[in-house]
Amino acid sequence: MYAISLGDDGAELRPLEPWHAEDFLAHLERGRDFINQYIPFAAKATDPTGARAVLQRYADMRAADTGSLHGLWLDGKLVGGVLFLNFDAEAGNCEIGCWLEPAGTGRGLVTRASRVLLDWAFGERGMHRVEWHAASANTASVNVARRLGMTREGVQRESFPHRGVRLDMEIWAILAPEWPAARARLAHNDH
Numbered sequence: 046m047y048a049i050s051l052g053d054d055g056a057e058l059r060p061l062e063p064w065h066a067e068d069f070l071a072h073l074e075r076g077r078d079f080i081n082q083y084i085p086f087a088a089k090a091t092d093p094t095g096a097r098a099v100l101q102r103y104a105d106m107r108a109a110d111t112g113s114l115h116g117l118w119l120d121g122k123l124v125g126g127v128l129f130l131n132f133d134a135e136a137g138n139c140e141i142g143c144w145l146e147p148a149g150t151g152r153g154l155v156t157r158a159s160r161v162l163l164d165w166a167f168g169e170r171g172m173h174r175v176e177w178h179a180a181s182a183n184t185a186s187v188n189v190a191r192r193l194g195m196t197r198e199g200v201q202r203e204s205f206p207h208r209g210v211r212l213d214m215e216i217w218a219i220l221a222p223e224w225p226a227a228r229a230r231l232a233h234n235d236h
Contacts (some may be wrong), residue, residue, distance in 0.1 A: 051157040052120070058158045061116035061126055063104055067099035068115075072123040076146025078100070083183045085207060086145045093129040103128065115211060117145070117154050124149030128159040130178075131168075135155065137173035139166055143186065156192050160231060163193065167221045180205065190217035193233075194227025 049058040061069065063124035073080060073096065074085050081087040084164060090096040106107040106112035112132050125145030132139040141162050143155040166172040177195055179186035190197070204209035 048118075049161055051154060051161075052115075055121075055154070056154055056157070057118045058161055059116050059118050059129070061100060061103070061114045061123070063097050063100040065116065065123070066093055066100055068123045069100055070096040072125075072146055075148065080144050080146050081208070083180050083186070083212075085209065087144075088208075106132075109152065115158065116148060117158055119149060119152075119154070122148075125154065127155060127162055129162065134170060134172075137171065138176070139172055139174075139177060140176040141166075142178065143189065155189050156231070159193055160188060162207060163219070163224060163228070167224050171201065171221075175219055175222050179215050179217065181209075181213040181215050187215060187217075190215075192231065193219065194223065195219045196223075 047058075047060065050056070051058055053226040068089050070090060070093055073090055077087050086099045090099045099115065103112060103114035106129075110132065112129045114128045115126055116123050117127065125143065126142045127141060129144050130140045141159060143159065146153060163175055175195075177186075177193070179190060181187070181200060196219065198216045198218055201205075201214045201216065203213060205212040205214045
């Protein structure tokens, strides 16, 4: 087990595993309407069995080295998370994403946690490219990609059907050679 401090505000990045199903469900209940604006799994995990199934899916992906889920804990309470939605070590490409309940917003948690994921992907796993996909209307998510130093590569128009609407999805990415300078700018802006 790990717990990575994300600063002096009691925020930590920790595993989010099937045995956390009750915490995960309680977290989703607190923020379901907010989370479900752009994140499909909030609609799937509506009871303990559904919550466990979502977490098990990502545990299986971690075991297969194709993805993983990490919780954002604030003062011991799960308030969101970051994840590798796709992880292709052989090709050197992956995609990260995030979600939060309202109590976790406006604190820089996703940016700080994503920095940890990017450091690991580039430094430990030798990834070449990390993508970030965000609905164009999800300004908070788009702003995280921007803060991380990612480049907006394009928009897939009406490519994401969600809750009866087809959303435009922005594709952002950063390459391994770009990360050191982007990380230095990010660290400088933290002070």
